[in-house]
Amino acid sequence: MTIDTHLLALQLMAAQGLMGAFDTLYHHEGTEALAQRNTARRELSIHAVRSSIYCAMFIGLSSWAWHGAWAWVLLAVFGVEIVLTLWDFVVEDGSRLLPPTERVTHTVLAINAGAFIALLAMNAVDWAAQPTALVWQPQGWLGAFLALCGVGVGISGLRDGLAARALFRRTAQEEQRAVEAPVHFGSKPQRVLVTGGTGFIGQLLVRHLLADGHAVTVWTRDARSAAWGFGGAVRCVQALEQIPATDDVDVVINLAGARILGQRWSERRQRQLMQSRAGLTNTLVAWVATRPRKPWLLLSGSAIGYYGVQPQGDTAELAEDAPPQDIFMSTLCQGWEQAARGAVAHGVHVACMRFGFVLGHQGSLPQLLLPVALGMGGRLGSGRQWLSWVHVHDVIRAMAHVWTLTEQAGGDAAAQVFNFTAPGALTQEEFTRVAASVMHRPCWMPTPAAPVKLLLGEQADLLLEGQRVVPARLLQTGFRFAFPDARSALTDLCRPR
Structure with missing residues (x-):
């Protein structure tokens, strides 16, 4: 029985x-x-190049045989793809922790690619002896499917290339902003420990801390990837015990926490969320207690979910002294803040930062704006729920403000709370209309509440309910927002890159 190696190779390509x-x-x-x-x-840059190669291979091999010199071109393409694959492995391992499913998928893809490349390479040796030509050799439905794959991977490569270019530009612009509009944390360089330093807010914070001359240590699950991401400018540890007792830490900024929007809030998920916030903060405070020289300041994350949900149509403004509620999102924030306040007993000043919806190029804003960008934006549910937001750059500036304020005040250790929201809260429908105006898109397609509640359960309150929160203490202490209204914030984030 003779095996058609060319056909087998094309099937493996499919x-x-x-x-x-x-x-x-x-x-x-x-x-x-x-x-x-x-x-x-x-990684995205490499993906873009690899996708262009796969696009050429899928389409080129779908219905043609590469004879003569074209066979040598094909062999060269195989060689380039092998080198890029190995490089991709190195880069992705150095920049992020791959989930198990992706690791397995990449392994299977590599094995399969090796198989069809080996088979095609054997065919290419025979093709090389033929006169140079691309010989029409239709493969029926298989060829059509391969051509379709080529188009798809080509589009994916274009998407990756554009995304990589945007990320390079964005990084350069953020670095330029750090130089042109520097954020100063306190009066002198400090040694800072950051948890959640590889997250949306944490990455930007670390860059600003470094630009201001501080020495930064990041506590993270994947120290190698974090060190790669920060270009070796940051010490990264996977356990607090890796920080020697002789290495003093002056300030701790606690931003760690599992993503709250996504999985349904089952009892198991609620425990995970509580552990990732209150549990981790308790661990952090226990570590502080063991230090020969204690940090003087702990800036610890929280959220405006502390206030629960505000009845739609209620225009009351919620300042830091507004009471919590007996629902999960509020209980989660209460536990988080209670854990942080434990550091006061060790002589540490504590400031809990109740974040609103943080606007930036990462986080949830891109998903929120996607329907608007596609021209299908509109109200969510009634659209009357309050949306208290803040630009990520103002988040960093507000952290520096609280840091400096606490340093100047001195005195005995105490706990404070600050709302990290812009003064211009809007309803969800108003916010979407502003976004549509900034992006020059219509705002017309409503999303009913029922399917959102069915899909997310109690978690739907994050989208369908809200709070009108005001940054009373930030304003009282003289903080001035760079982006006090949604139009200025969205214009900054949505302008062409």
Whole structure:
């Protein structure tokens, strides 16, 4: 029995196309959201080049045999692809912690690619002896499917290339902003420990701390990837015990916490969220207690979910003294803040930062603006729920403000709370209309509340309910927002890059 190695190679290529589509959609676009990660810009650049190669291979081999000199071109393309694959492995391992499903998928893709490249290489040796020509050799439905895969991977490569370019530009612009509009944290360089330093806010914070001359240590699950992402300018540890007792830490900024929007809030998920916030903060405070020289300041994250939900139509403004509620989102924030206040007993000043909806190029804003960008924006539910937001640059500036304020005040250790929201809260419908205006898109398509509640359960309150929160203490202490209204914030974030 003779095996048609060329046909087998094309069938393996078809399987590669299917697995590659799954990897791209589920991992790169879904769970990992590479296009939003500054640290993924090199990986996306490699993906763009690899996708262009696969586009040429899928389309070129779908219905043609590469004879003569074209066979040598094909072999050269295989060589380049092998080198890029190995480089891709190195870069992605250095920039992020791959989830198990992606690791397995990449392994299977590599094995499958090796198989069809080996088979095609054997064919290419025979093709090289033929006169130079691209010989029409239709493969029926298989050829049509491969051509379709080529178009798809080409589009994916274009998307990755544009995303990589945007990330490189964005990083350069953020670095330029750090130089042109520097943020000063306190009066002198300090040694700072940051948790959540690889997250949306944390990455930007670390860059500003470094620009201001501070020495930064990041506590993270994947120290190697974090160190790569920060270009070796930051010490990264996977356990607090890796910080020697002789290495003093002056300030701790606690931003760690599992993503709250996504999985349904089952009892198991609620425990995970509580552990990732209150549990981790308790661990941090316990570590502070063991230090021979204690930090003088702990800036600890929280959220305006502390206030629960505000009845729609209620225009009352919620300042820092507004009471919490007996619902999960509020209980979560209460536990988080209670854990942070434990550091006061060790002589540490504590400031809890109740974040509103943080606007930036990462986080949830890109998903929120996607329907608007597609011309399908509109109210969510009634649209009358309050949306208290803040630009990420003002978040960094407000942290520096609280730091400096606490340093200047001195005195005995105490706990404070600050609302990190802009003064211009809007209803969800008003916010969407502003976004549509900034992006020059219509705002007309409503999304009913029922399917959102069915899909998310109690978590739907994050989208369908809200709070009208005001940054009373920031304003009282003289903080001035760079982006006090939604139009200025969205114009800054949505302008062409």
